[in-house]
Amino acid sequence: MIPILFENEDILVVNKPSGIATHAPNATKQGIAEHIQEERGIKLGIHQRLDEGTSGVLAFSKSKRGAELLSKAFELRDVRKYYYAIVCGRPESPRGEWQHRLSHKNGITQEDPNGKIAKCRYRVVAEFAPYTLLELELLTGITHQLRVQCA
Numbered sequence: 330m331i332p333i334l335f336e337n338e339d340i341l342v343v344n345k346p347s348g349i350a351t352h353a354p355n356a357t358k359q360g361i362a363e364h365i366q367e368e369r370g371i372k373l374g375i376h377q378r379l380d381e382g383t384s385g386v387l388a389f390s391k392s393k394r395g396a397e398l399l400s401k402a403f404e405l406r407d408v409r410k411y412y413y414a415i416v417c418g419r420p421e422s423p424r425g426e427w428q429h430r431l432s433h434k435n436g437i438t439q440e441d442p443n444g445k446i447a448k449c450r451y452r453v454v455a456e457f458a459p460y461t462l463l464e465l466e467l468l469t470g471i472t473h474q475l476r477v478q479c480a
Contacts, residue, residue, distance in 0.1 A: 331343050331344070331345070331346075331361060331364065331365060332344040334386060338391065339390065339391055339392045339395030340388060340389070340390060340395045340398065340399065341365070341371075341388070341389045341390075342386060342387070342388045343361065343365070343386070343387050343389070344384070344385070344386060345361050345379055345384055345385055345386070345387045346384050347381070347382050347383060347384040348381065348382070349361050349364070349381060350381040351375060351377075351387060352375055352378070354381075362389065365389070372391075373389040373391060374389060374390035374396045374399070375389060376388060376390060376396070376399045376400060376403055377403065377410075385412070388408075406468075409466060410466065410467040410470075411464060411465065411466050411467075412465040412467065412475055413454070413463065413465070414463050414465055414475065414479050415460050415461070415462055416460065416461050416463060417459055417460055418459060419453065419456060419461040420451060420453065423453040424451065424452040425450070425451060426448060426449070426451070426468075427448070427449050427450075427451060427478045428447070429478060430443070430446060430447070431444045431445060431471050431474060431477055432444035433471060433472045433473070438471065438472055438474065438476070438477050439477065440477065444471075445469070445471055447469050447471045447474045447477075447478065448468035449465050449466060449467050449468055449469070449474065449475060449478055450466040451463050451464065451465050452464045465479075
């Protein structure tokens with residue numbers, strides 16, 4: 330059973346566990362969207378994605394109005410996206426902002442002087458040498474951006 334955090338006639342918000350994709354990667358494997366649609370007999374609009382190994386909050390639209398509301402909220406950056414990551418080492422400052430130019434080609438995200446600007450804010454939450462727990466606020470949305478920026 331997928332934990333539902335909020336629901337009305339237009340929007341469904343769930344707590345996606347790790348180990349399941351947001352949507353089906355192929356015809357033989359079900360994602361969380363397909364699972365909910367099948368279980369509840371509803372059609373969902375996907376407005377964001379989390380990797381299969383990532384847990385977190387996902388908002389789906391259930392209606393045209395819900396799709397418009399969520400699309401506008403993401404477009405205007407009214408939705409704030411936070412992630413937690415354990416990294417080896419520690420940043421120079423306990424909080425700050427990272428900005429890189431990244432491109433995503435052939436399934437690989439990498440630094441590229443001609444790439445799109447990728448921004449995120451970070452804050453050190455805890456240190457347990459040689460690791461650091463970071464809170465990351467995603468300010469842009471380039472595929473695998475946080476993985477590259479934390480590396």
